[in-house]
Amino acid sequence: MNEQTHSRRIIIATVVSGLAILLALAVYVYWPSPAPDRPHMAPTADGAAKSADEAVAAAGMSPAERMATEALVKAYILQNPEIITDAVAILQQREVTKRLSAAGDEIAKPFPGAEAGNPKGDVTIVEFTDYNCGFCRASVADVQRLLKGDGNIRLVYRELPILSQSSREAALWALAAARQGKHKAFHDALFASGRADAANIAAAARTAGLDVPAAQTFAASPQAAKEIERNLALMQQIGFNGTPTFIIGDQILEGALGYEALKNAVEKARQKS
Incomplete structure (x- = not known):
């Protein structure tokens, strides 16, 4: 694997890891309870962590590279916590749009x-x-x-x-x-x-x-x-x-x-x- 390909894969893994952390936080802190008689389709923290593990493995990241990536993502989230509520607001609006579309005219x-x-x-x-x-x-x-x-x-x-x-x-x-x-x-x-x-x-x-x-x-x-x-x-x-x-x-x-x-x-x- 050449250096350019390796770097690209690390960038991809970094993004996926960050998304996994955001998703896990959203699931546990902000995701609304499902309405009665509607199945709960929210993703799980375990599923998000698994996706991050797979991305890291595909990128060929070393344990040290993974730790550094997770530290960067954590620091960014702590410095910019508003991105969590922004992301969840988008998810919630998509859910609302889906429910209204299902009800139709x-x-x-x-x-x-x-x-x-x-x-x-x-x-x-x-x-x-x-x-x-x-x-x-x-x-x-x-x-x-x-x-x-x-x-x-x-x-x-x-x-x-x-x-x-x-x-x-x-x-x-x-x-x-x-x-x-x-x-x-x-x-x-x-x-x-x-x-x-x-x-x-x-x-x-x-x-x-x-x-x-x-x-x-x-x-x-x-x-x-x-x-x-x-x-x-x-x-x-x-x-x-x-x-x-x-x-x-x-x-x-x-x-x-x-x-x-x-x-x-x-x-x-x-x-x-």
Whole structure:
């Protein structure tokens, strides 16, 4: 083996060793727990170490050369620890993109009538919500402000009743309101009234101007129940656990984020479109 080839192999082994150390750190420190019912595909530290051993052997590095390489990589990581979080952020975004791609167009395909904003907007926000969720209620004003200030956003509501039986009843009535073209009016009225109990659901239905007998019939229908199950399945497939959850472009954002965070997410999605 000539000197040039040997040096090239050492460089390759150095890079692989560094990546192995980064990967091992990422696995143990930063890699998120897998969502329920989704297999855990994270690489292992043992696997990373094996890859490094194979690269070192292929490069023909001596034990002294390996020790020197590992010392250099360790020193660089300690001096520049931000590269770990940068690398993990890239890995996490790739995982998010993969999960959203697997769900496909179903995410942004609303139940008829369960949408607001500009139907031809260049950015779509998909909001998973539960009418008994305090964080969802806290987000209503921020979402309304966002729609009012940006006329090019399409908002898709997805009913996700995960907190209680009354959450499910409220979600079914929201779908009935959507069927009558009055989803937003019902949505806003129910969140404004407080907890989604039977009395408040009935009051929101009256405020929204629903045909109550027709809404009651639809809320008890298999079609409405099927939509709820569809949304629950999407939650499992995409891999989030609570409400509100916003999907904006290739971003999955959980919790009451506030107006500025939502606005920034929309701008980020718009830049990528």
